Amino acid sequence: MFKKIDHKILAPVIILSIVGLLMIFSTAGLSYALRQGIWFIVALSLALTFSKVSPRIWYNISPFIYAVTIILLFVILFSHGVYPKRWFRLGWFSFQPSEFAKLATILILANFLARRKKMESFADMFIPLLIATIPAALIFVEPDLGAAQIFFPILIVMLYWGGMPGAKIFIFFSPIISAAASFSIYIWVFYIIALTVFLYFHRQLGDFVYGLVSNSLAGLTMPIVWHSLKAYQQKRIISFFSPWVDPQGMSWQIIQSKIAIGSGRLFGKGFLSGTQKKLEFLPERHTDFIFSCLGEEFGLIGITLTLLIIVYLLYRIIVLVKETKNRFSSICACGICAWLGYQTFLNIGMTIGLLPITGVPLPFISYGGSSLLASFMAIGVCLAITKSKLEYS
Amino acid sequence: MDENLKKFKLIRNVIVIIFIIIILSSIRLQIAEGNKYKRLSEKNRIRMRYISAPRGKIFDRHGYEISNTRPGFYVSVIQSIIDKKTLTEVSRILNLDEQTISERMSKERNAYMPVKIVHDISYEQLALLEENMDELSGIEVGVESMRNYPYGELLCHILGYVGEITDDELKNDDTYSIGDYSGKMGLEIYYEKDLRGADGIEYIEVDARGKEVGRITEKRPIPVTHGMDLYTTISLALTESVAVYLKDYEKAACVCLNPQNGEVLVLYSKPGFDPNRFIHGLQPEEWQRLYNAPDAPMYNRAIMSCYPCGSTYKPFVALAALDAHMITPEKTFERCQGEYRLGRRTFKCWKEHGKLALTNAIVHSCDIYFYQLGRFIGIDTLTDRARKIGVGEITGIDILHEKPGLLPDRTWFERRYGKYWTEGHIFNLSIGQGDLLVTPLQLACMYTVFVNNGKIPTPHLIKRDKISYRETNISTDAIQLVRNALFGVVARGTGTLAR
Structure with missing residues (x-):
């Protein structure tokens, strides 16, 4: 029955999920592990079911799926739930639409990009940007900045794979860098000079004008907007965008996470014998910070093995991306790879202190039904693509 | 499909480089600095300590301090370290029952976080604690700034008072922690945000029994932000004269305004209460007596009756x-x-x-x-x-x-x-x-x-x-x-x- 399944993709996913179950058992206890186990079984069967659905069908229904997720995101914002408004509570389980929105957005972006044979102007990027911004904005106001910002790297990778030249993508999104750089005049001037040199060698008048005008505008309006805000508003924004500036909880978590990983050393303290996890230093030790506990109990060896499995999985997906003849399937798989890879990087980078705390789960490993379900659905789509990878239409 | 191969290689290389960076950082944490973190984790030696911010002073229109701060000694306990013997001993010295101490401790979710159990202990209690410090584990004694109202009853209705944060207030505002003070009445509550300041944090290394060994230099401490001072329009001297003038009356209120700009010079209501008494926390019956007294001393007659x-x-x-x-x-x-x-x-x-x-x-x-x-x-x-x-x-x-x-x-x-x-x-x-x-x-x-x-x-x-x-x-x-x-x-x- 499952003969045609690509085990090179499914096997690493199952191994990662089992590692996740073990770590959840270790950090949060049996009841959490059992619950996640049930989710795992549901998710796996969903993935296997999805593997039988032809990519053609995904192509056709992707606008519908996207519309439904957007409606769900709207409904959740206007529901009288607890704050932050991230979950629907249905009886004993809760459901987080933002996780599914990522997959839905990837599908519709792939649909849109697959229709374009040639991609070369900024106008071609505008609609994809809009498609990604709608769910991102809705999730942003929930508020869940961590989940909201994931849409944009996915979009950029998909545009790139869809045929948009890298330089074009860079110029299109460069005003964001300009706005960020404008907080220091020196960095901003340096950035603008570097950008001008780059645009000059890029040798396209339209891009040159767009690049300079948009970057100058972004760089000049940002400080004006910023200074027109009251001090408390600025403070609120800073703590919103960079919770790690707030020392009371966040950097404490980072320190404790680093202690957990560092104290694991080469071989780790052994399964169930981590000491850091027992302290209530991390409220999210079975979700966002599960990787710290993995590092503590299984050491560098455990971390390396887990990372190798993740890299292998991502590698298998990009091989699939390369080999798939159908344009929609290929771009879609590429988006899935970008999503899983970027989110993994964000999460692990946070636990080892390389990146700020963003509060995104580690795919397949962190506790959480919605995240697991959505990731497995994405894998199901990948599996379906492997079956039809040699078909052009 | 040369183009696709080029892009494939780029994406693959990005993935590989990112994961090499992660592995290298893990090696740094686990191998290069592994022993340090191992040592820190053994007793979870790093601890975060809050340094309470002194509350802003309140001045009258001529610059007299009508509300200021004084140092006071507090005792805090660390749930995960304190043992039965220490608990008994501390409850004896502080004259608090063990049940109360345990209840207070259990409010803090982080078992490694010190929880203030009592403020402003007497010098005798302080001496007893310090004397027995070697046998007591999981106990900390520190200095904090306490609110002081030098004129007691005279300005009580304007100034209000501060009291320990209640469970409800804690639930609504997570910038407070257990044992903090907050304004409860008068100017103290109206200007709470300005007066309060922000607590500082320092990271310290402690031994197995929770005693401080030294500072952690890797982590920058957060300096204390003092509370803002308030400059009121109140005239202390005039209020005193009013109080003397009204001394024969049991219930009275008086308001003096500068009619040109609305500055309030006197806002006096009688009878009053001593706001200093709230700092130690009133016993329920004491509070009931004050609150239900027939002449309603908590009531600011100048604005409420x-x-x-x-x-x-x-x-x-x-x-x-x-x-x-x-x-x-x-x-x-x-x-x-x-x-x-x-x-x-x-x-x-x-x-x-x-x-x-x-x-x-x-x-x-x-x-x-x-x-x-x-x-x-x-x-x-x-x-x-x-x-x-x-x-x-x-x-x-x-x-x-x-x-x-x-x-x-x-x-x-x-x-x-x-x-x-x-x-x-x-x-x-x-x-x-x-x-x-x-x-x-x-x-x-x-x-x-x-x-x-x-x-x-x-x-x-x-x-x-x-x-x-x-x-x-x-x-x-x-x-x-x-x-x-x-x-x-x-x-x-x-x-x-x-x-």
Whole structure:
């Protein structure tokens, strides 16, 4: 029955999920592990079911799926739930639409990009940007900045794979860098000079004008907007965008996470014998910070093995991306790879202190039904693509 | 498909590089610095310590400190380290029962976080604790700044008091932690955000029993932000004189305003309470006694109790009549013979005044003139002008729980007395009796209308540059006329005692 399944993709996913179950058992206890186990079984069967659905069908229904997720995101914002408004509570389980929105957005972006044979102007990027911004904005106001910002790297990778030249993508999104750089005049001037040199060698008048005008505008309006805000508003924004500036909880978590990983050393303290996890230093030790506990109990060896499995999985997906003849399937798989890879990087980078705390789960490993379900659905789509990878239409 | 191969290689390389970076960082953490972290994790030696921010001081208008801070010693415990023996010993020294200590500890979710269990211990207790420190594990003693009110009862209603944060407040605002103080009344609560400051944090390394060994230098401490000082408009000296003047009265209230800008110099209410007593936390029965006392010491009479203002209301009736152009200052009514008959009821005057015009009616406070004037201009004119000068509305002073008083108007009377309310009610209203209620602060504010030509400044307790006014739109001529009459009140009328 499952003969045609690509085990090179499914096997690493199952191994990662089992590692996740073990770590959840270790950090949060049996009841959490059992619950996640049930989710795992549901998710796996969903993935296997999805593997039988032809990519053609995904192509056709992707606008519908996207519309439904957007409606769900709207409904959740206007529901009288607890704050932050991230979950629907249905009886004993809760459901987080933002996780599914990522997959839905990837599908519709792939649909849109697959229709374009040639991609070369900024106008071609505008609609994809809009498609990604709608769910991102809705999730942003929930508020869940961590989940909201994931849409944009996915979009950029998909545009790139869809045929948009890298330089074009860079110029299109460069005003964001300009706005960020404008907080220091020196960095901003340096950035603008570097950008001008780059645009000059890029040798396209339209891009040159767009690049300079948009970057100058972004760089000049940002400080004006910023200074027109009251001090408390600025403070609120800073703590919103960079919770790690707030020392009371966040950097404490980072320190404790680093202690957990560092104290694991080469071989780790052994399964169930981590000491850091027992302290209530991390409220999210079975979700966002599960990787710290993995590092503590299984050491560098455990971390390396887990990372190798993740890299292998991502590698298998990009091989699939390369080999798939159908344009929609290929771009879609590429988006899935970008999503899983970027989110993994964000999460692990946070636990080892390389990146700020963003509060995104580690795919397949962190506790959480919605995240697991959505990731497995994405894998199901990948599996379906492997079956039809040699078909052009 | 050369292009695709190029892109494939780029994406693959990005993935590989990112994961090499992660592996390298893990090697740094686990191999290069592994021993350090191992040591830290063995006893979880890093601890975060809050340094409580001193609360801002409060000054009177001449720079006297009317609320400041003093050092106090607190005791905190760390749940995960404290043992049964220590608990018993500490509860003996501090004279607290073990149950209470355990309950307080269990409020903190982080078992490694010290929880303040008692503030401001005595020197004897401090000495006992320090003496036995070697046998006590999981106990910390530290210094914090405690609120102090040098003038005790005198300014209690303005300043309010601070008390330990309650569970509900903690739930609503996660920037507080257990054992913190927050303002509960008066300026202390109104300006809580400014006065409070922000706690500092330092990271310390501790030994297995929770005793400090040294600072962690890798982690920058967060410096304490002192609370902002408040500069009030209150005059301490004037308040003291008022208190002396009122010493024979059991219940009293007094408000002194600068009529030009609304600065409050005195806001005194009697009886009061000693705000210093709240710092240790009141016992429930003590609190009940204070709260339910028949003379209500917690009650700020100057802004919360509403009284009929009596004859002080007459100038406003005159003002309403003049502003509405219904009378001239020469207007006379039936002469005052000491009483006035309305149907079966007799309304009295305090003296037989004879025939009076408006100015003299104000100067000698003739009730009978004002009964007739009130009836002449009617309820609607009366209440309309009263509303403009702020009767029945809070003044907007910067303390909470101000009462708006009561301005009875036509609809109010109809609701209260049915269709059959009579002219008698207007009579009473015209001399500030009956159903009309104002707070002492309101009355003081109402009178500022005569000083600022129709504008009433919002009363305030904190010095400010920009003063907001209530525009009454009452004609300047009317104000001038009544103001001149008010000079007469003091010069030759019922207010000569004020000279």
